[in-house]
Amino acid sequence: MSEPLVVIGNGMAAARFVEELGKRALGRYAVAVVGEEPHLAYNRVLLSSVLAREVPASDIQLKPARWWRDRGVTLLYGKKAVAIDPAIRRVKLANGATLPYSKLVLATGSNPILLNVPGMNLPGVLTFRDLADVAAIAAVGQGKKAVVIGGGLLGLEAAYGLAKAGAKVSVVHLMDRLMERQLDLRAAALLKRAVEAKGVTVHLNGDTAGIFGSKHAEAVVLKDGRRIEADIVVVAVGIRANAALAHGAGLVVDRGIVVDDHLQTSLADIHAIGECAEHRRICYGLVEPAYEQARVLARRLSGDDKAAYTGSVLATNLKVSGVNVFSAGDFLGAPGTEQVVLSDPGLDSYKKLVIADGRLVGVVLYGDTADGLWYLDLIQSNASIDKIRDELVFGRALVERIAA
Amino acid sequence: MNAPSHHPAAVRTTCPYCGVGCGVLAKPDGRGGATVSGDPAHPANFGRLCSKGSALGETLSLEGRLLHPMVRMPDNGLARISWDNALDKVANGFRSIIDQHGPDSVAFYLSGQLLTEDYYVANKLMKGFVGTANVDTNSRLCMASSVAGHRRAFGADTVPGTYEDLDEADLLVLVGSNAAWCHPVLYQRMIANKRERGAKIVVIDPRRTMTAEDADLFLPVAPGTDTALFAGLLVHLADTYALDYGYIDSYTTDFENALARARSIAPDITTTATATGLAPQDVARFFQLFARTEKTVTAFSQGVNQSAQGTDKVDAIINCHLATGRIGKPGTGPFSLTGQPNAMGGREVGGLANQLAAHMGFTPADIDRVGRFWQAPAMSQTEGHKAVAMFDAIAHGEIKALWVMATNPAVSLPRAGFVRDALSKLELFVVSENVLSNDTVQAGAHILLPAAAWGEKDGTVTNSERRISRQRPFLTLPGEAKPDWWMVAEVAKRLGFGEAFAYRGVADVFREHAALSAFENNGTRDFDIGGLANVSGPEFNALEPIMWPVRTEDSSTDTRFFAKGGFFTSDRKARFIAPEKPAPRMAVTTNFPFRLNTGRVRDQWHTMTRTGLSPRLGSHSPEPFVEVHPDDLTKANLTNGGFARITTPYGSCLLKVTASAGQRPGSLFVPIHWSAETASSARVGELVNPHTDPFSGQPEVKATPAAIVAVDFAYRGFALGRTAIPLPQPTWWARVTVTGGTGYLLATNDAPERWQERARALFPDCELAEYIDGPRGLYRIAAFREGRLEGCLFVGPAAHAPQWDSVKALFEMEAIEDMQRRMLLSGKPADGIAEIGPVICACFGVGLNTIREALASGAATNVETIGQALRAGTNCGSCLPELKRIVHDRVPQPV
Numbered sequence A: 001m002s003e004p005l006v007v008i009g010n011g012m013a014a015a016r017f018v019e020e021l022g023k024r025a026l027g028r029y030a031v032a033v034v035g036e037e038p039h040l041a042y043n044r045v046l047l048s049s050v051l052a053r054e055v056p057a058s059d060i061q062l063k064p065a066r067w068w069r070d071r072g073v074t075l076l077y078g079k080k081a082v083a084i085d086p087a088i089r090r091v092k093l094a095n096g097a098t099l100p101y102s103k104l105v106l107a108t109g110s111n112p113i114l115l116n117v118p119g120m121n122l123p124g125v126l127t128f129r130d131l132a133d134v135a136a137i138a139a140v141g142q143g144k145k146a147v148v149i150g151g152g153l154l155g156l157e158a159a160y161g162l163a164k165a166g167a168k169v170s171v172v173h174l175m176d177r178l179m180e181r182q183l184d185l186r187a188a189a190l191l192k193r194a195v196e197a198k199g200v201t202v203h204l205n206g207d208t209a210g211i212f213g214s215k216h217a218e219a220v221v222l223k224d225g226r227r228i229e230a231d232i233v234v235v236a237v238g239i240r241a242n243a244a245l246a247h248g249a250g251l252v253v254d255r256g257i258v259v260d261d262h263l264q265t266s267l268a269d270i271h272a273i274g275e276c277a278e279h280r281r282i283c284y285g286l287v288e289p290a291y292e293q294a295r296v297l298a299r300r301l302s303g304d305d306k307a308a309y310t311g312s313v314l315a316t317n318l319k320v321s322g323v324n325v326f327s328a329g330d331f332l333g334a335p336g337t338e339q340v341v342l343s344d345p346g347l348d349s350y351k352k353l354v355i356a357d358g359r360l361v362g363v364v365l366y367g368d369t370a371d372g373l374w375y376l377d378l379i380q381s382n383a384s385i386d387k388i389r390d391e392l393v394f395g396r397a398l399v400e401r402i403a404a
Numbered sequence B: 001m002n003a004p005s006h007h008p009a010a011v012r013t014t015c016p017y018c019g020v021g022c023g024v025l026a027k028p029d030g031r032g033g034a035t036v037s038g039d040p041a042h043p044a045n046f047g048r049l050c051s052k053g054s055a056l057g058e059t060l061s062l063e064g065r066l067l068h069p070m071v072r073m074p075d076n077g078l079a080r081i082s083w084d085n086a087l088d089k090v091a092n093g094f095r096s097i098i099d100q101h102g103p104d105s106v107a108f109y110l111s112g113q114l115l116t117e118d119y120y121v122a123n124k125l126m127k128g129f130v131g132t133a134n135v136d137t138n139s140r141l142c143m144a145s146s147v148a149g150h151r152r153a154f155g156a157d158t159v160p161g162t163y164e165d166l167d168e169a170d171l172l173v174l175v176g177s178n179a180a181w182c183h184p185v186l187y188q189r190m191i192a193n194k195r196e197r198g199a200k201i202v203v204i205d206p207r208r209t210m211t212a213e214d215a216d217l218f219l220p221v222a223p224g225t226d227t228a229l230f231a232g233l234l235v236h237l238a239d240t241y242a243l244d245y246g247y248i249d250s251y252t253t254d255f256e257n258a259l260a261r262a263r264s265i266a267p268d269i270t271t272t273a274t275a276t277g278l279a280p281q282d283v284a285r286f287f288q289l290f291a292r293t294e295k296t297v298t299a300f301s302q303g304v305n306q307s308a309q310g311t312d313k314v315d316a317i318i319n320c321h322l323a324t325g326r327i328g329k330p331g332t333g334p335f336s337l338t339g340q341p342n343a344m345g346g347r348e349v350g351g352l353a354n355q356l357a358a359h360m361g362f363t364p365a366d367i368d369r370v371g372r373f374w375q376a377p378a379m380s381q382t383e384g385h386k387a388v389a390m391f392d393a394i395a396h397g398e399i400k401a402l403w404v405m406a407t408n409p410a411v412s413l414p415r416a417g418f419v420r421d422a423l424s425k426l427e428l429f430v431v432s433e434n435v436l437s438n439d440t441v442q443a444g445a446h447i448l449l450p451a452a453a454w455g456e457k458d459g460t461v462t463n464s465e466r467r468i469s470r471q472r473p474f475l476t477l478p479g480e481a482k483p484d485w486w487m488v489a490e491v492a493k494r495l496g497f498g499e500a501f502a503y504r505g506v507a508d509v510f511r512e513h514a515a516l517s518a519f520e521n522n523g524t525r526d527f528d529i530g531g532l533a534n535v536s537g538p539e540f541n542a543l544e545p546i547m548w549p550v551r552t553e554d555s556s557t558d559t560r561f562f563a564k565g566g567f568f569t570s571d572r573k574a575r576f577i578a579p580e581k582p583a584p585r586m587a588v589t590t591n592f593p594f595r596l597n598t599g600r601v602r603d604q605w606h607t608m609t610r611t612g613l614s615p616r617l618g619s620h621s622p623e624p625f626v627e628v629h630p631d632d633l634t635k636a637n638l639t640n641g642g643f644a645r646i647t648t649p650y651g652s653c654l655l656k657v658t659a660s661a662g663q664r665p666g667s668l669f670v671p672i673h674w675s676a677e678t679a680s681s682a683r684v685g686e687l688v689n690p691h692t693d694p695f696s697g698q699p700e701v702k703a704t705p706a707a708i709v710a711v712d713f714a715y716r717g718f719a720l721g722r723t724a725i726p727l728p729q730p731t732w733w734a735r736v737t738v739t740g741g742t743g744y745l746l747a748t749n750d751a752p753e754r755w756q757e758r759a760r761a762l763f764p765d766c767e768l769a770e771y772i773d774g775p776r777g778l779y780r781i782a783a784f785r786e787g788r789l790e791g792c793l794f795v796g797p798a799a800h801a802p803q804w805d806s807v808k809a810l811f812e813m814e815a816i817e818d819m820q821r822r823m824l825l826s827g828k829p830a831d832g833i834a835e836i837g838p839v840i841c842a843c844f845g846v847g848l849n850t851i852r853e854a855l856a857s858g859a860a861t862n863v864e865t866i867g868q869a870l871r872a873g874t875n876c877g878s879c880l881p882e883l884k885r886i887v888h889d890r891v892p893q894p895v
């Protein structure tokens, strides 16, 4: 008889995990997927495009219902798992039902962080994480005032989507530059200009004091006294790994559910992948590490003992139409590193390579991002770039032509 | 004026560069330019042109042209004024200075670039009407020693032979002449002679030039010792019974004297070899060849002339030809190759301080004759200041007014720095010029007069074989430009000499000049073109190239001189001259251990004010350099391709070092072409000593003691600009014209960060693309305005100087594509790099064009296969909707 394998969470990591497992060990497990959201798994990445009305919501489903059926997966969506009892190897659902497991995979993703300031629970204060959020945000009418708190990747995509939908959008950002976790000062300045060109007002160094409103959000008030009128407020200040269940089950949880290179939690047969997991002290917030983890775990659970996950080098893509940014590695350049910079405002292009000991260790690309992944490969391969350094920033095609 | 024709016929004119005087066919393109080809009917070149001549069409642009009279303002700027005003100012200025300080307080400094008619009018005004012989010319730097040598030996400045002698000689001896570069078309005739008739070529030059490459015998003489070689030759000819006693007895005097002097200088081959630094067997071979070969031409040029003993050198050569009677007969003779296009014309009108006019001097009879012909009120009675002395006289205030025509003395004279300072002391400093700015103008000219340039000028020039050719206009005069003769005549009128200068046109000037040459001549003077004194306007326009003398209207055959004597001395006999023992005027010392030699490069002319406009010509030798023998390189710790400062007691230059085994050890060679306009520190004139030949006044520009030390620059690079780029001090730079603008090659010690700070100032109002790799010392910018590449700057470590070829190619284009722009700062061409188009899959960097190509080629047919083929859409999947749309758009939809 197949072993019962339960996946909690029906998001991107979960879907990929099932896909990978299906390729290797179809039939070995009786798979059940529990998902809180009342949908088939969908591509969360595309929520921005949905908000920007570039893609219809109906188009973002990852796999059709039949696909799940064909793999014999029991899909329990619209159901929340509320507890795990490792002692008896059971998962309890909100409706009281329990599911037995021999293997448990946690793929619960993360939750948006809310600010600890007054007014956070006023109607009209929204987050941007799932389809329900998108529906709520999209309901704001033409010409309404929207304030996005957070000038990171997510906040900017929300702001762009809102602006495209016809709202008057302001972004309030705590730091002196947008996307400070992914961009250096120069790229951030270019980005600011591009975002502003899309009709979004940017307020930097804006520390939110609270959201003002009697029955509904009316304005965002900053600590320096600035006050920005708002019909809705979207809070996109970051995410926190969704580890409540794990915590309740007594698993080791730090910022996320702590896993080892085998994606195993502190308890045997309980695994965690995706944004909810913390691997080597890192909680990732992107899909690629989630996919890698999903694949490694699928291999292990199919009997491949050698499979291991050793971490991902992050690369960032911002999905604001016409604005390409990419960064990876030590893009700021730690002391002792060297930099090669190429910029051409006329082509809206800026590229910075960070080099240490003759190796590429970081990159920021603005505008011309086509070679991002190639740089990422170079960073990961840790190969010497001394010979190609003079061509490197001009891109792969030139380097390869010269080498040929 | 004629209506512009749509198919203008080619105009027959003459190349304005070297003394070969090639005929040129110029076909105006109706847009201010012209295509240029050789004139097959011209007897100097029969259709050939050299690289300089061929590029004439590229030098016609009006960029940088002086188009209006200008006057210097109190704030030192230049302001436009009317012709009337300008001419009044010139005339009044001259008048008041002459009134106060006498006629010798004014001077004209002319040029072998002027037409004969310009020269004639200027000479006439000064020597006949102002009353001073302070008229000298840059020909002083070039031909004066030949003139003096000819006059001492022949009694007149006569070139005895014709170019045909070069075709018919069996031995061609080239002394101090890099004809391969400096007289290329004539050189080709000599090479043809060698090839077809087996003529032997001997090249005598301290430097192994291009000309030496084809020589049967190359004699690298020690600088300044040519006289010893030819003295030795005369002795050898005497000792081997190779003399023509018949000729010596009938047509010459002073032979014994000259031979005795020759014996004291070089009694035998061994002594000759020691004195000249040559191998005895080479000397012997040369002597034998010369002695044996009846048909011998000895052609000489600046290497002979530009010396403090130049006149002696010329005469030492002439001695050998007189002694063998090899003169005036086909295939024989001493042959002076003149440098400039109209040095000969200037000599014919007497535009030199030590000549009066029409090959007449300052004897009472000549002064009287010319005075009567001109009906001149104030004939100058004595010789004036020759070039170097003229600028001395300016420096110590004796000369207070100067008019410089068509030359750039602030660059070309010895001690150029001193000359520039002298010019700034003038009370009145007039320059008639083609260009708005050159070093002479910058030396503080008070009044600038816009002169007609080649293609606009109308008149005649005379080449090295005495052949007068027309320079005909094929372009209209731009702006307010005027011929120089017109300016002088207008000033003359304002000085009260209207009647004597009432020329209706250039033909009037020519006829008067021709008439003067024939005036009371009767065969006593070599220069006689009386046969042309009555040409009509149309005849003048149609004048075919014609060799003087033209004593009567129907004499039109080419003439050689002196086969049967007939010299222009009082007894009609030639004089043998006993030359001084050769020694450069200045000895090398421990502080200045090298000898500095100067000269031309192939593709540039003089100070590059015109050849510098041609991108093609600029690419041959773009940087000013010093050639050093490899042994000296090691001794002086220099690097080939590095930099060095050359210092003499007169000044210093900073040049690129080129190792050349053709260079004599102990000698340095530096080209003459660069000025403050074209390089930061390469005005070679500044280095050159002012010692002159006692007879010709020609300065010794090829033998100044000099020191050389290596100078290191940390960085090298280049810049390109549509207009001049204000490079900061103390950048080392050399400027060259490139298609579409100006290029600079540069060297600097300023680190990339310094250049980054300056970028804005270098390219104001431009959008700047920038590449910086500080640790590698690389900094590059490209400046754009409205999408057009306006300029760029590349700086890199000196050891790997950035190359400009691919950047230059982009700079030349009207518009550049995005991919080319993206690759531009790599300094490498974008060839073969596909434009991938807007990025669709950001995760894998897959572009729209790449996806479309995959679909077109069938490598992919739908979103899944795109993913398989290109990986697009297989990671985060955010591009999947777009991929779907691309596939959908491509597949034709059923209607």
Ligand SMILES: Cc1cc2nc3c(=O)[nH]c(=O)nc-3n(C[C@H](O)[C@H](O)[C@H](O)COP(=O)(O)OP(=O)(O)OC[C@H]3O[C@@H](n4cnc5c(N)ncnc54)[C@H](O)[C@@H]3O)c2cc1C
Pocket: A008, A009, A010, A011, A012, A013, A014, A034, A035, A036, A037, A044, A045, A046, A047, A048, A079, A080, A081, A082, A107, A108, A109, A110, A128, A129, A130, A154, A157, A242, A245, A273, A274, A275, A276, A284, A285, A286, A287, A288, A290, A317, A319, B876, B878
């Ligand atoms: C708007 C937006 C744009 C993004 N753009 C990009 C991008 O361009 N590139 C990129 O790499 N990443 C992007 N991301 C991040 C990316 O979507 C996530 O990293 C990825 O979805 C993580 O996958 P996951 O499976 O770990 O979590 P999720 O996809 O969040 O899946 C977790 C699922 O678990 C469910 N769940 C949680 N707790 C329970 C429970 N107790 N019981 C049942 N179900 C539960 C949740 O409801 C959720 O559906 C974006 C995210 C957002 C919100």
Ligand code: SF4
Pocket: B015, B016, B017, B018, B019, B020, B021, B022, B045, B048, B049, B050, B051, B052, B053, B054, B182, B183, B184, B185, B186
């Ligand atoms: S050889 Fe002299 S005259 Fe003839 S084309 Fe060349 S530069 Fe002109």
